[in-house]
Amino acid sequence: MQKRNRLESPPHENHAPSPQSSKRSKKAEPSPLFVKPNFPQEIIVEIFSNLPVGSLLRFRCLSKSCKSFIADPFFIKKHLEKTQNDPKFAKKRVLLYACDPRNSNSFRSCSLNAVYKDPSIDSIEVACPTKEFQGFDRIVGCCNGLICIHSRDTLFLLNPTLGIDKRLPDLGFKRRGAFRTVYGFGYDASVDDYKVVRVFTHQIKGFEYASKSIVRVYSLRTNSWRRIQDLAFGTPDDNTGKYVDGSLNWSAFRRQETGFSWIVVSLDLAQETFKEVLQPCYGDGVSDKSLEVLDGCLCVLCNYVGLYIDVWVMREYGKRESWTKLITIPYLSGPGFELFSSRRPLYVSGSDEILLHIGVKLILYNPKENTFRIPVIDEDHIFYIFQAAIYVESLVSPFVINHH
Structure with missing residues (x-):
């Protein structure tokens, strides 16, 4: 007997129904979309995996079978894969932590496609539980549609597309002496788990320049923290680790x-071991460097104050010879660009136009024409942009690890 498709409605009975049963069956009749699901399961998966998350969330109301199908772990992974490989970046969004003209901070998001193409861009507020803390929030990282946010020693995972969030268990640590705490967020594909890493560095009593870095890892699968090997490579300089190819990376001073x-310094999320990432020869005259991620590659920005910024990318993670100088960006000056106080490359389009967060603004730089332009984003709600990150719309939940 042929196995029935999981979305297929039950076969009709051959006998004529009574008037009462006819009324009942009419009430329970599935949505017309699924009355004749004659397509093979593979075709249905292929069609649905190309749809935006918003459409899929509406389809969940059509029937129980549809809701179950969209929540299936295999489908969620398939949909995520299609989203990440979409060359038109239609399902990518820009997360902004911004201040409005009334001096109120909030998280907002806008379409990445609109930033590149529209003269005026709308934004929507992202519901975030950190509002109750009334402090300055920090975007720890974005991975597969999940976003990790830190606020006053408290960490959250949220999916802004689904509108759900999860508060991570508190670690409960005592502040001691000179200290620094940095975080990172990424995905361990070896065990299908999302991990948050905290590196707590404190000065060793009696030693002016000696410090110790204690590392703890949170697992979404177990919903718990545990300690791993200490970081012995130096003192982390980055507030947030950069996720690339199953690893978290921080700049540090040794x-x-x-x-x-x-x-x-790199932490392999599967092995949970540290190593140093070898760098290229940047040349002379670099005043400072910063570590970033661009187009899925580890990236270093070399700042020549008052002149320009060189952007280096590691094309193949872990291979020193794959470091390449991607682009040189001329220096910008004026209100909102104060000495490049914040400089972060966010995205490179197919035409090589690069989106940057510089100072408190988003900037688009066209290297072919050597021109800058400032996208106009929701001026009623966005005055200064403190942080920016790119994320994808996904069905991944901060509560459930999806297994196939």
Whole structure:
């Protein structure tokens, strides 16, 4: 007997129904969309996996079978895969932590496609539980549609597309001496788990330049924290780890006889071990460097104050010879660009136009024409942009690890 498609409605009986049963069956009749599901399961998956999340959420109301299908772990992964490989970036959005003209901070999001193409861009507010803390929030990282946010020693995972969030268990630690705490968020594909990492560095009593970095990892699967090996490569300089290819990466300072050197430290999320990432030769005259991610690649920005910024990318993660100088960006000055106080590349379009967060503004730089333009984003709600990140719309939940 042929197995019935999971979305298929039950076969009709051959006998004529009574008037009462006819009324009941009419009430329970499934949506017309699923009355004749004659397509093979593979075709249905293919069609639905190309739809935006908003449409899929509306389809959940059509029938129980449809709701179950959309919540299926295999389908969620398939949909995510299609979204991430979409060359038109129609399902990508820009998350903004911004201040409005009334000096009130909030998270908002807008379409990445609109930022590149529209003269005026609308934004929507992202419901975030950190509002109750009334502090300055920080975007720890974005991964597969999930966003990790830190606010006053409290961490949250949220999916802004689904409108759901989860508060992570508190660690409960005592502040001691000179200290620094940095975080990171990423995905461990080896066990299908999302992980948040906290590196707590404190000064060792009696030693002016000696410090110890204690590392703890949160697993979404177990909903718990545990301690792993200490970080022995130096003192982290980044507030947030950069997620690339199953690893979290921080810039750090390592003490040497002649002073301090700027290094890149990597944590393999599967092995939970640290190593140093080898860098290219940047040349002379670099005043400072910062670690970023661009187009899924590890990226270093070399700042030549008052002149320009060089953008280097590691095309193949872990291979030193794959470092390439991607672009040189001329220096900007004026209100909102104060000494490039914040500089972060966010996205490169198919035409090589690069979206940057510089100072408190988003900027689009066209290297072919050597021109800048400032996208106009919802001036009623966005005055200054403190942080910006790119995320994808997905069905991934901060509560459930989806297994196939």
